[in-house]
Amino acid sequence: MITTPMGFGRGRGAAKAKPSGELFKNIDTSPGAGQSSSSNSGGFGGSGNLGGQSNGGWNGASSSGGGGGSFGGRGGSDSGCRICHEEGHFARECPQKPAGGGGGGSGCRVCGEEGHFARECPSKGEEKCFRCQQTGHRVADCTEPDNRDPNAPGPVTYVPTEDVSENALFDSTRLTAGINFKKYKNIPCKVTGPGSELVKAIDSFAQLNLGDQLQRNIARSGYKEPTPVQKWALPIICAGKDIMACAQTGSGKTAAFVLPMINIINNSGPSSSEFSSTQTPDAMVITPTRELAMQIHKETSKFAFSTMCQAQLAYGGAAVMHQRSCIRRGCNIVIGTPGRLKQFVNDGTIGLQNIKFFVLDEADRMLDMGFQSDIDFFARAPGMPDKTRRQTLLFSATFPEEVQQIAKTFLKDNYQFLTVGIVGSAQTDVSQQVLEVDGRSKTSKVKEVLDGITQQKGTKTLIFVKTKKQADFLASLLSQEDYGATSIHGDRQQREREMALKDFRTGAHPILVATSVAARGLDIAGVTHVINYDMPDEIDEYVHRIGRTGRAGNTGTSISFFDPAQNSDLARGLVKILSEAQQDVPSWLEDLASGSSAAGTGGWNSRGGRGFGGSDMRDNGWNNNNSNDAGWNMNSGPASDELW
Numbered sequence: 001m002i003t004t005p006m007g008f009g010r011g012r013g014a015a016k017a018k019p020s021g022e023l024f025k026n027i028d029t030s031p032g033a034g035q036s037s038s039s040n041s042g043g044f045g046g047s048g049n050l051g052g053q054s055n056g057g058w059n060g061a062s063s064s065g066g067g068g069g070s071f072g073g074r075g076g077s078d079s080g081c082r083i084c085h086e087e088g089h090f091a092r093e094c095p096q097k098p099a100g101g102g103g104g105g106s107g108c109r110v111c112g113e114e115g116h117f118a119r120e121c122p123s124k125g126e127e128k129c130f131r132c133q134q135t136g137h138r139v140a141d142c143t144e145p146d147n148r149d150p151n152a153p154g155p156v157t158y159v160p161t162e163d164v165s166e167n168a169l170f171d172s173t174r175l176t177a178g179i180n181f182k183k184y185k186n187i188p189c190k191v192t193g194p195g196s197e198l199v200k201a202i203d204s205f206a207q208l209n210l211g212d213q214l215q216r217n218i219a220r221s222g223y224k225e226p227t228p229v230q231k232w233a234l235p236i237i238c239a240g241k242d243i244m245a246c247a248q249t250g251s252g253k254t255a256a257f258v259l260p261m262i263n264i265i266n267n268s269g270p271s272s273s274e275f276s277s278t279q280t281p282d283a284m285v286i287t288p289t290r291e292l293a294m295q296i297h298k299e300t301s302k303f304a305f306s307t308m309c310q311a312q313l314a315y316g317g318a319a320v321m322h323q324r325s326c327i328r329r330g331c332n333i334v335i336g337t338p339g340r341l342k343q344f345v346n347d348g349t350i351g352l353q354n355i356k357f358f359v360l361d362e363a364d365r366m367l368d369m370g371f372q373s374d375i376d377f378f379a380r381a382p383g384m385p386d387k388t389r390r391q392t393l394l395f396s397a398t399f400p401e402e403v404q405q406i407a408k409t410f411l412k413d414n415y416q417f418l419t420v421g422i423v424g425s426a427q428t429d430v431s432q433q434v435l436e437v438d439g440r441s442k443t444s445k446v447k448e449v450l451d452g453i454t455q456q457k458g459t460k461t462l463i464f465v466k467t468k469k470q471a472d473f474l475a476s477l478l479s480q481e482d483y484g485a486t487s488i489h490g491d492r493q494q495r496e497r498e499m500a501l502k503d504f505r506t507g508a509h510p511i512l513v514a515t516s517v518a519a520r521g522l523d524i525a526g527v528t529h530v531i532n533y534d535m536p537d538e539i540d541e542y543v544h545r546i547g548r549t550g551r552a553g554n555t556g557t558s559i560s561f562f563d564p565a566q567n568s569d570l571a572r573g574l575v576k577i578l579s580e581a582q583q584d585v586p587s588w589l590e591d592l593a594s595g596s597s598a599a600g601t602g603g604w605n606s607r608g609g610r611g612f613g614g615s616d617m618r619d620n621g622w623n624n625n626n627s628n629d630a631g632w633n634m635n636s637g638p639a640s641d642e643l644w
């Protein structure tokens with residue numbers, strides 16, 4: 001069994017960097033001590049093992065501490081129900097449970113979810129028997145045989161404690177523009193597509209007539225002037241056009257699509273009414289990960305603060321009922337991951353008939369093989385306006401041509417292709433180092449590198465590994481050696497994922513070991529270093545990973561362990577990315593790149609056109625009449641008030 005760092009961190013309430021390793025050393029990791037296990041990540045009753053091992057789902061429902069502890073805490077070898085001491089069920093299902101709940105769990109007695117009492121439950125009056133799921137009786141009176149699979153995962157009951165208060169939204173610990181922010185002005189931009197010659201960039205947010213409250217919220221967010229992607233994308237979207245926008249990581253793409261949506265929704269009057277069982281939002285934003293959905297939700301709620309526009313969330317791993325009741329309170333912009341969004345469309349919680357904006361953040365990821373069928377689902381879902389009757393907005397730092405081909409089918413023919421800098425290139429504010437490290441030396445090397453990093457004060461390091469197991473393993477190992485580490489990956493419960501991220505954000509754990517789940521979009525203040533312990537399979541993924549540092553004009557460092565035996569396919573792509581960002585290219589890597597066959601090049605031949613992300617595939621020559629070259633020609637005149 002691999003002991004996850006979350007087990008000790010949460011169970012003891014530890015929140016210190018180095019000392020957490022101390023705690024880890026002292027904790028009793030024997031079965032029954034209540035730590036979580038990497039293989040024990042199912043939902044309620046997921047492991048079916050009640051014998052004192054932590055079951056995350058159970059803890060999730062019964063202890064605000066999460067992780068380990070609470071189940072084991074009720075008595076080591078006692079594997080039965082806490083109330084009647086019989087095996088085979090949990091306390092909350094116990095036939096002997098006194099009426100009125102109080103079983104000790106923090107979940108509601110009616111629906112089992114956290115975050116409210118039974119008297120406030122939206123499902124009150126529809127109480128279902130836990131065994132047969134019929135209303136009108138309780139499990140104690142059920143006459144049906146108990147055919148439930150004891151190993152089946154139970155319902156997700158976790159209700160995240162997202163703080164969207166005014167103070168939290170305009171949090172002073174947020175990421176602020178860094179010393180190189182002003183340099184953004186020099187980044188060349190280009191718009192292509194029919195009518196693009198008419199697009200005029202804005203110089204200030206005020207030029208957009210965004211309305212007083214939205215303007216105030218922008219100012220309170222510390223945005224003094226728009227970034228290049230905002231300068232060009234905002235007028236394009238406000239003019240009603242579809243867009244495919246490619247700009248470097250950390251360059252402000254979120255506000256580029258969120259601000260015009262809020263403005264247009266506020267101006268036209270939101271379509272969805274409060275307290276309706278089916279909400280018909282004006283906008284749907286789809287992201288590849290839950291944490292990114294939450295982040296965009298927070299950003300949207302911040303900009304929409306005190307306006308008519310309300311944003312709601314829909315992502316997996318958190319209680320359905322909770323999200324549904326939030327959505328029913330009013331939802332103009334729904335932000336989420338494909339699975340839960342689909343569920344809400346299918347069960348009628350969300351109707352798509354009023355969608356004006358269909359947004360894919362990390363669009364190249366959303367349109368690759370993994371998610372494409374989900375996106376197809378939404379585009380063809382009953383009621384969804386076809387592409388000529390909605391605006392489709394696609395944003396990413398990378399846009400391979402093959403993805404553009406697919407994207408085209410979702411966009412109007414006259415969509416605008418916006419590129420900021422070289423398409424698909426890395427952020428130049430990240431100093432990139434590539435070290436030749438073979439597989440066996442990685443562990444000692446990472447400690448050596450971390451020793452150097454942690455000598456500096458206030459660092460935060462994100463370490464990427466290939467597998468979920470490895471993430472747990474490395475985080476545990478580092479914790480044991482007094483590096484304050486935690487982990488995030490797809491096998492962790494949502495509560496644990498969010499806690500790991502929170503601990504990393506606050507610096508309680510200054511090292512986060514992650515799979516690629518954390519590669520895209522996450523905007524965490526103060527990430528100084530990214531380590532690629534394992535290289536990603538794709539060069540585009542490398543660009544996104546290292547982009548977790550060096551954001552909004554701040555500087556950062558990436559250190560990549562390149563194992564020639566494993567990663568030679570990436571050599572040419574990496575050399576290109578390093579060169580484009582004016583970074584030193586190690587001679588051994590250059591040799592490897594020039595020697596590697598043209599066929600097996602992850603990211604070289606697979607990317608057509610100019611630059612790795614490809615150019616606008618409608619315009620590989622970069623010189624047709626439908627292009628607005630203002631950005632490439634730095635002497636071109638300033639933007640006028642005229643948006644179109």
Ligand SMILES: Nc1ncnc2c1ncn2[C@@H]1O[C@H](COP(=O)(O)OP(=O)(O)OP(=O)(O)O)[C@@H](O)[C@H]1O
Pocket residue numbers: 175176177222223224225226227230247248249250251252253254255396397520521522523547551552
């Ligand atoms: N005009 C601005 N002025 C100051 N800060 C800004 C501005 N626009 C965005 N930011 C800040 O820059 C950071 C990065 O923005 P954002 O997360 O939108 O980047 P992104 O381009 O979407 O990155 P990624 O490609 O990694 O998803 C955020 O902290 C955001 O608040």
